[in-house]
Amino acid sequence: MTKYEISQESTQRSPGLDALRVVSILAVIFGHVYTGPLTHQWIYAWHVPLFFMLAGYFWKSGRSWARELQNRSGTLLLPYVGWFIVVSAIFLSVGALDGPVSLNSLLPGLWGGSHAQGPFGTFWFISVFFFSVMLYRGVERLPRIVQAFLAIAGLALVYVNGEFLAGLPLGIGLAFPCLTFVLAGRILRLAEPRLTHPVISGVLLLFAAILAIAFIPQDYVDLKNGLFGTPGIGVMIAVSAGAGMILVARGVSLGIHTASLSVALGTVGIAVVLAHPVVIWAFRTHEVMPKWTLLAAVLLPWSVAMLLRVSPLSVILVDGRKVSSRYRNLASSRTSAR
Numbered sequence: 435m436t437k438y439e440i441s442q443e444s445t446q447r448s449p450g451l452d453a454l455r456v457v458s459i460l461a462v463i464f465g466h467v468y469t470g471p472l473t474h475q476w477i478y479a480w481h482v483p484l485f486f487m488l489a490g491y492f493w494k495s496g497r498s499w500a501r502e503l504q505n506r507s508g509t510l511l512l513p514y515v516g517w518f519i520v521v522s523a524i525f526l527s528v529g530a531l532d533g534p535v536s537l538n539s540l541l542p543g544l545w546g547g548s549h550a551q552g553p554f555g556t557f558w559f560i561s562v563f564f565f566s567v568m569l570y571r572g573v574e575r576l577p578r579i580v581q582a583f584l585a586i587a588g589l590a591l592v593y594v595n596g597e598f599l600a601g602l603p604l605g606i607g608l609a610f611p612c613l614t615f616v617l618a619g620r621i622l623r624l625a626e627p628r629l630t631h632p633v634i635s636g637v638l639l640l641f642a643a644i645l646a647i648a649f650i651p652q653d654y655v656d657l658k659n660g661l662f663g664t665p666g667i668g669v670m671i672a673v674s675a676g677a678g679m680i681l682v683a684r685g686v687s688l689g690i691h692t693a694s695l696s697v698a699l700g701t702v703g704i705a706v707v708l709a710h711p712v713v714i715w716a717f718r719t720h721e722v723m724p725k726w727t728l729l730a731a732v733l734l735p736w737s738v739a740m741l742l743r744v745s746p747l748s749v750i751l752v753d754g755r756k757v758s759s760r761y762r763n764l765a766s767s768r769t770s771a772r
Contacts, residue, residue, distance in 0.1 A: 449693035450686035451488070452700035454679055458484050459703050460732065463710050466555070467728040478655045479647055479663065482559065483615045483672035484679065489567055490619025491680055495574065502571040509753050510564045510704070514557065516750035517708040518543065521553050524712055528719075547605030548597070548659050555711040558605045558658050560704070565609035570616045578621075585614040589662065589669060596660025611662060618673045622680060629681075636681025643675035702739035705752050709735035 461481040465473045497505075522540055529535040543554035550557045573581055588610030592599055599607030629635050646667070655663040655672070662668050688696065710731045717727040743752045 448684050448686075449688050449696050450683040451491075451680065453686070453688065453692070453696040454484075454683035455488065455700040455703055456696055459706055462556075462707065463714075463731050464728060466711065466714055467724050467731060474654045474656065475647060475652065479652070479668070480643070480672050480675035480679075482657050483612075483669075484676040485559075485563065486566060486612050486615035487619035487622070487673070487676040487680065489563070490570070490616040490621075491623045493570075493574075493616075493620050493623065497571065499568070499571050502568060506564055506567060508749075510560055512750050513704050513708065513753060514560045514564075516747070517705070518554075518557065520751070521708070521712055525553050528716070545603055547602060547608070548600040553712040553715040555715075556707050558600075558608075559707065561604035561606070562608045562612060562657075565604070565606050566612040566616055569609045569613055570620075573613075581613075581617055584610070585617050588613055589665075592660055592662050593665050596662065598660070600658060600660035605658070608657060608660065612657070614669060615672065615676070618677070619680070622677050626681070626684075632681045633685035636678045636685070638678070639674045640678030640682065643671050643678060646671045646674070698740065699736065702736065702743050702752050705739035705742060706735045709738065 458481055461477050465477045465481060522543070525540070525543075526535050526537075529539065542549040542551060543557065546554075546561050547558050570581075573584060576584075592608070592611040596611075599605075599610070601607075626632055650667060651664075652668065652671075653664045654661050655668050663671070713731040713734050714727055717730060722730075739752060742748055
């Protein structure tokens with residue numbers, strides 16, 4: 435790892451990026467409630483790729499693969515297993531109201547990837563995210579050109595047969611094309627100090643993505659099902675939009691209360707991502723109007739998650755270790771600012 439890279443790792447994270455993460459989760463929930471052509475065009479084009487880019491942007495170089503596995507097991511796999519148990523219990527309990535239920539009904543959720551639907555609809559993201567970061571950890575010491583080649587090869591595979599990759603157990607096949615977004619986020623972080631006006635650059639990138647979405651005919655983007663949009667163009671739009679949002683959010687100055695709220699809401703994001711499909715599934719079953727479904731899918735999971743983070747279940751369902759570390763970082767930034 436070079437001195438330049440070391441200096442980047444020590445950069446204080448911005449509450450603006452926590453706010454961006456919250457906005458991205460809200461976009462995911464909105465897209466799941468109001469699913470349609472416009473949603474796929476304007477939201478699916480960037481909302482999930484952005485999470486992978488943020489992983490690359492916050493990447494810590496030099497960590498061993500074993501240490502990465504240990505860290506990601508606590509932050510991703512534990513919540514995955516914990517919420518799978520919770521969601522399975524709710525799913526079986528609701529099903530039992532209509533008669534006998536079979537454990538076989540859990541098989542699609544257990545298989546994961548594109549097969550996980552209904553209340554299990556977002557579990558694919560956590561598993562694919564896990565495999566993607568572990569893959570990048572395995573190749574990060576390779577020359578950047580080799581990393582880019584592997585990412586392009588992954589994209590070629592998904593364009594040839596994305597349905598097959600998405601249908602593999604836990605969606606593991608999608609880790610290869612999603613490596614593109616992780617790598618893009620990493621390159622952005624390393625290039626950011628060289629930008630004279632990063633916020634202006636971010637606005638221009640975001641504006642370019644908006645123009646492309648509006649005026650270039652696009653195939654659907656739906657990473658869960660192995661759809662990465664029009665070859666080449668879909669990925670460029672996602673990277674341009676994600677990079678623009680990150681640069682703009684990085685430059686945003688938030689008030690102390692807004693910053694604290696953004697950190698708190700962002701910290702419990704994984705719980706909201708995994709829990710909100712349960713609310714949508716339950717409300718749709720009872721044919722509740724979309725606007726009330728959206729409101730409930732935002733408020734209920736986030737309220738539950740905020741309560742869980744101060745409970746003993748936090749380590750399993752929220753990852754309480756991040757709560758304390760983030761608040762320590764925020765507190766130290768306030769002290770230094772004074």
